[in-house]
Amino acid sequence: MRFSSAAELKTRRDFLAEARRGVKRRVIICAGTGCVAGGSLDVHARLIEQAREAGLTVEIALEACAGEHHKGNGGPDYISISGCHGFCQMGPLVHVMPDDILYCGVKVKDVPAIIDETLKKGEVIERLLYRDPVSKERKKGRDEITFYNQQHRLALEACGVIDPESIDDYLAHGGYQALSKALGEMKPDDVVDVVDKSGLRGRGGGGFPTGRKWRSCLNAPGDVRYVICNGDEGDPGAFMDRSIMEGDPFKVIEGMTLGGYALGSSQGYVYVRHEYPLAVKRMEKAIDEARRAGLLGENILDSGFSFEIKINRGGGAFVCGESSALMRSIEGYIGEPRPKYIHSTEKGLYDKPTVLNNVESWVCVTDIVKNGANWFASTGTEKSKGTKAFCLVGKVNNTGLIEVPMGISLRKIVEEIGGGIIGGKKFKAIQTGGPSGGCLPAEKLDLTVDFDTLTSAGSMMGSGGMIVMDERNCMVDVAKYFIEFLLQESCGKCVPCREGLQQMHVMLDRITKGEGREDDIERLESLARVMKKASLCALGQSAANPVLSTLRYFRDEYQTHITDRRCPAGVCKELITYSVNDNCNGCTLCLKNCPADAITGEKKKMHTIDTDKCTRCGACEAVCNQDAISVE
């Protein structure tokens, strides 16, 4: 339905919220990229089919839950999909509310049990519950699981709750209250004011004060202004923005619309990375729905304000996450950044004043306008207000998407929320800030996470990727990995970045192959200094950070590679040997799985690895149940 006034919107919202309250039970099946990969859409379809067959009153659209016939018998079972719950490795996830039962790793074969035991009898299926890696106990729901109960979900609040493909659900959840309020009771400048006062700083990694950015755009001369949502999220290891776009797309759109109103812009763009097809699909659908509801387009809610949004898909270029390169890409050019001497808030897209903000920032804008500046500023630290979404991945037990208040310690994230290192191995480093960031060792775990603290330690908070590494990760290899990544992604325009990255790669490659020279470390450091000072854009300027931070904290590991030609972590292929040790019981598993036929041996007798044939692929170590493979 189409809303032509704030009053109509409110009536509909109240009606839908009432419908939601009347639901007996809500079964939410996660349909984020991760769970979909695990088959959650099949689970969703089967649940609906079989629940109906079992005689349950099932609804799949919120509006239908308001039907009169539901009132007499306690309400329907509302089965819906949601965006990413964040606990991706436990997926496919099925969440039953209001009981707060979280089922993990749900397959189609589990559906009958869920219907019979949980939906019909209200009982919990133990075997489908999450098992705490430390205490080994089964935990019922999000309230009991440390991964969830230590979080403070504001930007991600609706992800994993609402159906991202339903504008009705978004409205029932409180959606578009911010826009109604802004268009009805606030002047554009009031909106800029509240964002300014909230202390919001950009969530894309730069941390620039959003209010200040908006004001400089307002002060720039001209009638045409643009608003852009940066959904490029190129940092490997980060998927916060993907989850928000997949899980709560209307909130992003509402934020951008508020931005358009505040800045006097009538055209917004969402730039989504090529590698996120589901996010593109969900955003496209949401824009369509919003348009049909009259919440996008001409004369929104009879306010006189008009706003349109176009989606641009990225073409597989990390550098297009840089704002000036992103704008060139929207214009139809290659993504070569421009020097930032003239700000894009004055001359940005098509040389017009432009405000570009990250997906998470736009979502914060919606919340700030709805709940007020003080509400936002009441969480976090003095200079870093609010909460932040992070992707905790790597060698921790609980990997996934989390949201925590600024000012929390790294230790709390890794040990409490992350549940510590897998397999009881030793923590070695945590990498934050993507290719622009750095690695911090165990001694730095008590540092607090915010825009400034990690920077002085040689890393940075960045957009939110946090990769935990253990004793079996080689820090020289990690540095080489990042340089290789940037080498592939550099646009190639400026000399220090293009040529500097190549030469850094040459040096790091030699070191990992046991051909390091004694002056390599010094040369790496001096080249890094030049790249930092001379590069045209932030990609080149920060490219050396992973190298510099690993040199700072793991210098002896580099030295061991150079002087002793050894890789202590057992990673760098040319420097390690795989061999069978005394634990071998002759089960022939490794022999059968070796792709190079390098293992010989009879059953029940100790096997041998032919070092010359061995390709260091690690298959033997992976399949061995006796811990009989040594890597030195």
Added chain:
Amino acid sequence: MQLTIDGKKVTAKEGETLLQVARRNKVDIPTLCFHESLEPRGSCRMCMVEISRPEKRHDWSRLVASCVYPVEEGLTVKTDTEEITEMRKTLAELLLARTPANAEMISFAKRLGVEQTAFEIKDPEEQCILCGQCVRVCSDVIGAHAIGMYDRGATKKVGPAYGKGSDACIGCGACAHVCPTKCIEMIDAGMTRKIPHWDVEFELVPCRICGKPVSTRQHIDFVRRRIDGGPEVLETCSECLGKFYGAKVAAEGHM
């Protein structure tokens, strides 16, 4: 407006760049990707200078590319600090590693005090430093759009699409004229012109008066489409133009 460059007070107009003002005042700043007829690209980074405002903020300075940085009132500019000199040397070493056999690059590096490079040489035959001047002149000044930059990063290249000689090339030679490493050779032999770098070959049109080669048919037609000129002007070599039409132009102000 007024600013200070290497201790010297200079005047500048709004819209000018630091490089323009510096060069006008005989301050030498090395450049590779800059050409006064082209939009500055700011990609070689040789022209970087240090800017500061010592009276206002004693703890602030910044390194910027002077070819693109706009002049500002009261700026203090230093073009050859130790930091900048060292940085230029490293950049020169990096480029020497890219084009080790290029005579122009070798002498450019020598002028900066760099005789050799410790960096690894990837392709000893490479001659192009990807300054982009040829592409900019072909697209923005001439308007032929025969060459472009393709791929990205370390494998970025300059040339015609698909590496095949392009029909859009008019053989005007502007690219060869601007190239700082002189790696684009334009070879005129008899009535043939070859630019092997772009895999193109042309026949030259003879002067209507003396028969010496003027330019390619494509170039002449290209100009004809732009300026409506007849064969008397376009198919006459510059010598003959001067000899036969110079007097007429001087007297009547036109052909």
Added chain:
Amino acid sequence: MSNVEVDRIIDRHGRDRSSLIAVLQDVQEHYNWISEENLGLVAEGLGLPLSEVYGVASFYRALSLVPRGKTIIKVCQGTACHVRGAQLIQEELERQLDIKAPGTTADFEYTMEIVNCVGACAMAPVVLVGDKYHPGVKPHLAKKLLVTKGEKA
């Protein structure tokens, strides 16, 4: 006929420079790659020089100027996948298919591409076979992926 399809795509997005990347993406979606002929048609249709369009097509890794195989395999090389063995998976698949990524098998059955993060980091290491995401792939079991031949997710 290719003219009609390319024309349709250009019409859908608009005959403007700003449509270039979207047009090229749709041409690739339809034909699995961008041929020299189609690239020329796009240039003509948008009124852009060929050198410009070629420059854009070659810059963006999602676009392919060489023909690709029936099934596209992408081994994610994002950081989370890397620390969990993505390099080994890639090498194993390269060994199985006898190609180096990026590359296509001689029979055009498979193309292997490198992708830098698909955003499924919590399920690292991830391999995409066609549209299907395969989470938590183990290097020595990677060859099993070749049996699935890219079912639609």
